[in-house]
Amino acid sequence: MSTEETNGFSAPNEDANVAGADSFESAPAGQAAENNETAPGADAASQASSDDMSAFEEQLEDSELAKALERIASVEDQLARANAELYNQGQEYANYVRRSKEAIPGHKTAGQDEVIESLISVLDDIAAARAHGDLEDGPFASIATKLEETLKTRFELERYGAPGDDFDPALHDALMATTSADVDHPVIGQVLTSGYRRGDRVVRAAKVLVNNPE
16 A cells, blocks of 8 residues: 555544544533533523412412411410400409408408497397496396306396496497586596497497596
8 A cells, every 4th residue: 555545544433533532522512502402491481480479379379278377376265365364354253262262350340339339229128227336146147147247258248337447439429418527538427328339349339428627
């Protein structure tokens, strides 16, 4: 084979190789260009996905789930109101119980006073009978004494008012008044009706005649 043939045969091969090399080297650049051309499409897909999500959220507002959430919120509000009302009723009941307990002693005292006031007329009769000497002895005298002692020990009821005591407008009702040279301040000259008191509280004021200084 001649040199020319050899050269003629190898030359095209070399050109082909060179052309192939150029083609190989240029392929990555083409792929890069193709990749660059697909990037805007990805952004469009992302935007479409966002639009779909917004549309889904808008649909969700009118969906059964949204209605269920509204019902749950309504039930929670009703429950909160019911709990608040129950708490207020509990507080009112507790206050009622406290006031009732505080009022019990007052009701008890008022009931005792009512009974004692109904017995005062009986005590007046006993005092009058004793003053006339009708209760010196006998079973009735014993009963009268026992009644007076029971009222004094159990209910702190005591009779007060005696001639010579200082006149006190808070304890005595002055039905009559005279002047006397023997006194330098108002004193009781005569007890017309005895007074009764329980501790510091007057059940009935004594009705008296007062002697005033001249």
